[in-house]
Amino acid sequence: MLARTDEPHCPKCKGKPLADQHELTENEIGNLSGHAAQQVRAKGGLAYECGICSAIYSYRHGFSTFICYG
Numbered sequence: 001m002l003a004r005t006d007e008p009h010c011p012k013c014k015g016k017p018l019a020d021q022h023e024l025t026e027n028e029i030g031n032l033s034g035h036a037a038q039q040v041r042a043k044g045g046l047a048y049e050c051g052i053c054s055a056i057y058s059y060r061h062g063f064s065t066f067i068c069y070g
Helices: 026-030 034-042
Strands: 021-023 048-050 055-060 063-069
Touching: 026 034, 034 055, 034 063
Parallel strands: none
Antiparallel strands: 021 048, 048 055, 055 063
């Protein structure tokens, strides 16, 4: 089960860290591999990257879902 919080959090790192998380810009999304960029856009173009493990994830309604590694 995924942890629920009010802030974007990494779904892959132990402890679900809130620090070092940032929303990807359109330019950063465009620099992802074609498949990763498609997955981000399929999630509405809103994604975050974990500064600890480089996971890219979607965050909606308090839940984070892993998309890929950056």
